[in-house]
Amino acid sequence: MQNLNSLIAAYAAAWLIFFGYHYTVARRLSQLREEVEKLKQSIGKRSR
């Protein structure tokens, strides 16, 4: 294959951006889900 390094660099960059972004969104989602649970529990305890 000609220009193999450039081809690998381009595909690696694309994958890194797509999955790096997917990972950050998934992490933020997981943190927010935990926060929602904690807040619901805290409100539940107070109302008892």
Place this chain on the structure above:
Amino acid sequence: MTGKYEGGAFMQAVRSFALSAIVFSAAYAALAIAPTELKQGDIQRIFYFHVPSGMNALLAFTVACGASIYFLIKRNVKADWLAASCMEVGVAFGSVVLITGPIWGKPVWGVYWKWDARLTSTFVLLVLGLCYLLLRGLIEDPERRSVVSAVFCIFAFLDAPLVYFSNRIFRTLHPKPVILGDSDSGLAPPIARVFLYCFIVLAILMIALIWERYRLEELRHEVAELRAESDSA
């Protein structure tokens, strides 16, 4: 987990695996199934991720603009969440275009970058997208943030038609469009098939990312409401 986010972590893992599998299959099709282009050789295989990423980025910005207009008319907060999600995903896809383009350009054109109409308008669109995201982070009041963001999104979108028409109207280093271009444009059937597959895969990836990003906005809203309830209790 309870309520509408039940099973979130497991489903998240399943979605991530499925997305990885289809993107891997598209990369395999581009690198191993597509024929080698006669003039450019193997470097032309960047085309299968570069062009669909650009088309999907423009689609995401178009939906963001439509959602922003809808928000300004109806004041529906969900339209604002959709606009923010589309802009962020559009910026991610636009970044792929602006990184893979110069890597492809160097062996073919002899330079990484030239400030021609196509490259400049694409760069400006990405910068405007980043400014939009920065702006959202700077304004604390939710209502004000939504209105200012919607107006800025419509302003940023004014550059999108320029990106689309730039290499149709102006003489640019960037080649003329091979898809939806002049009568002499077009792709050979084996290349067109792989291209179509890669476009569909990246469109699925874009929709999945927008959907996840939208859920993030929903959860943020829920957290804000629960905090307010917790403070008042």
